[in-house]
Amino acid sequence: MSHVPTPSQTVGPFFSIGLSALCRPGIECAGEKGNRVTIRGRILDGDGEPVPDALLEIWQVDHVSNEPYQGEQTIERRKTLPFGFGRIATNECGEFQFSTRKPAAGQKDGMIYAPHLAVLVLMRGLLRHLVTRIYFAGEAANEQDMVLKLVPAERRETLLAMPSPDGDNDLRWDIHLQGDRETVFFEV
Amino acid sequence: MAEPPIFGKLADGTQPHYLHPEYRSSVKRAPTRPLIVLPHTLSERTGPVFGQDMVRESDRDLTAQHTGEPLGERIVISGRLLDEGGKPVRGALIEVWQANAAGRYKHKMDQHRAPLDPNFNGFGRTLTDAEGRYKFISIKPGAYPWGNHANAWRPAHVHFSIFGAGLLSRLVTQMYFPGDPLLAYDPIYNCIPDEKAKQGLISMFDWENTSPEFALGYRFDIVLRGRDATPMEK
Numbered sequence: 149m150s151h152v153p154t155p156s157q158t159v160g161p162f163f164s165i166g167l168s169a170l171c172r173p174g175i176e177c178a179g180e181k182g183n184r185v186t187i188r189g190r191i192l193d194g195d196g197e198p199v200p201d202a203l204l205e206i207w208q209v210d211h212v213s214n215e216p217y218q219g220e221q222t223i224e225r226r227k228t229l230p231f232g233f234g235r236i237a238t239n240e241c242g243e244f245q246f247s248t249r250k251p252a253a254g255q256k257d258g259m260i261y262a263p264h265l266a267v268l269v270l271m272r273g274l275l276r277h278l279v280t281r282i283y284f285a286g287e288a289a290n291e292q293d294m295v296l297k298l299v300p301a302e303r304r305e306t307l308l309a310m311p312s313p314d315g316d317n318d319l320r321w322d323i324h325l326q327g328d329r330e331t332v333f334f335e336v
Numbered sequence: 337m338a339e340p341p342i343f344g345k346l347a348d349g350t351q352p353h354y355l356h357p358e359y360r361s362s363v364k365r366a367p368t369r370p371l372i373v374l375p376h377t378l379s380e381r382t383g384p385v386f387g388q389d390m391v392r393e394s395d396r397d398l399t400a401q402h403t404g405e406p407l408g409e410r411i412v413i414s415g416r417l418l419d420e421g422g423k424p425v426r427g428a429l430i431e432v433w434q435a436n437a438a439g440r441y442k443h444k445m446d447q448h449r450a451p452l453d454p455n456f457n458g459f460g461r462t463l464t465d466a467e468g469r470y471k472f473i474s475i476k477p478g479a480y481p482w483g484n485h486a487n488a489w490r491p492a493h494v495h496f497s498i499f500g501a502g503l504l505s506r507l508v509t510q511m512y513f514p515g516d517p518l519l520a521y522d523p524i525y526n527c528i529p530d531e532k533a534k535q536g537l538i539s540m541f542d543w544e545n546t547s548p549e550f551a552l553g554y555r556f557d558i559v560l561r562g563r564d565a566t567p568m569e570k
Contacts (some may be wrong), residue, residue, distance in 0.1 A: 152559060157352075157509045162433065162445070163497075201445075205506075207503050229384070230387075274366070298375075326365075330369050336504055
C-alpha cells in the first residue's frame with residue numbers, strides 16, 4: 149500500500165445538483181424472482197428532527213448465485229442504472245421511498261446470508277458516509293445471519309424493515325441517527 | 337464472474353471521525369454508539385458498475401451546457417484514479433458538482449447573496465479511461481459564506497463522488513485549490529487527522545494541462561481503498 153487514500157469529505161447540502169440525475173424510485177434486478185416490495189421511512193437526527201437533505205444508496209446482490217444481479221447487462225451498452233443499485237434522496241419532510249425485489253436468502257462458505265440490502269447514508273453533517281443494512285422482519289434466516297448475530301439482540305430491530313398496515317409488501321424502515329433507537333451502523 | 341476483491345483496512349487517521357464538533361452539523365448527525373465491525377461479504381466487496389452509454393463525452397465539460405459561456409476563470413481538472421497499491425481504477429464513474437464563480441450553487445436552498453450564472457449548472461460526470469485517467473473542464477468556483485461559526489467561509493472546492501471496485505471503495509470527497517488562505521480556517525478540510533492525507537485533498541497547479549489562451553490546469557489524483565496485499569483473516 150504505497151499510496152495514501154484520499155480522505156472522505158461531506159456530501160454537503162447541495163449534492164442534488166450533481167447526484168440527483170441518477171436518483172430513481174425503483175431498483176431494477178435481473179429476473180422476476182422475489183416479491184416487489186416498497187420500503188418507506190424517515191431519517192431523524194439527534195433532536196428527532198427529520199433530515200430533508202440526505203441521500204441513500206442501496207446495493208443488493210444475489211446471494212443465491214453469489215453474484216451481482218448482472219443479467220443481460222453489459223458495460224458497453226448499458227443505458228440504465230446497474231441492476232441492484234438505487235439512489236434515493238429524502239424529501240423536505242425527511243421521508244424516502246423506493247421499491248425493489250426482495251432478495252433471497254443464500255449461503256457461501258458455510259455462512260448463511262439472510263435477505264438484506266446494503267445501505268450507504270450520506271448527508272450534510274456526515275464527514276463520511278454511514279454504512280447500514282436493511283433486513284426483513286419475520287425471515288427465518290435472520291436467526292442464522294452471520295452479520296445480525298454480531299449485533300446486540302436489543303438493537304437488531306433497528307435493521308428490520310417491518311410490514312405496514314398497507315400490506316406485506318409495503319415495508320417501513322426508519323433511520324435514527326442518534327438516541328434510544330439509534331440505528332446500527334457498521335465499521336467496514 | 338471474477339472473484340471480487342478483498343479489501344484491506346484504511347490506514348488510521350486518513351479518514352474523518354463522524355463527530356467533529358468544530359463542524360457543527362456533525363453534532364446531531366454523527367452516530368453516538370460504537371460501530372459494529374462488519375465482515376466483508378459479497379454485498380460490500382462488489383458494487384455497481386456503470387455503463388459507458390450512461391455518460392456522454394460532453395458531460396465532462398461544465399462550460400458547454402448552455403449556448404452561452406459561464407463567467408469565471410476557466411479550468412481543466414484532470415488526474416488519475418488509483419487504488420492504494422497504485423493500480424489504475426478503470427471505467428469508474430466520477431460525478432462532480434460545484435458553486436459558480438461567484439460562490440453560488442444552482443440550488444433552491446442556497447441563499448447566498450451572489451448572482452446565479454444562467455450559463456452554469458455546476459455538474460458533470462465522466463468515466464475513467466483504461467489508465468484510470470479523467471478530465472473535466474469547468475470554471476473556478478468561488479468561496480462562499482456559511483453559518484457554521486462567525487464569519488465562516490468555505491474555501492473554493494469541487495465535490496467529487498466516485499464508485500470504485502466495490503462498495504467498500506465508495507468515496508465522496510471535495511477537491512480544494514492550492515494556496516487558498518481559507519483552508520486554515522475550514523473545519524471540514526481540517527477534520528482529517530493525518531496531515532499527508534489531508535493535503536491530498538488539495539489539487540496541484542498543472543502547467544502540463546494548462547491550455548494556452550484557454551484554461552488553467554489543476555491536477556487531482558484520487559486514491560481509493562484498495563485490495564489487501566495479504567489475505568484477510570477469517
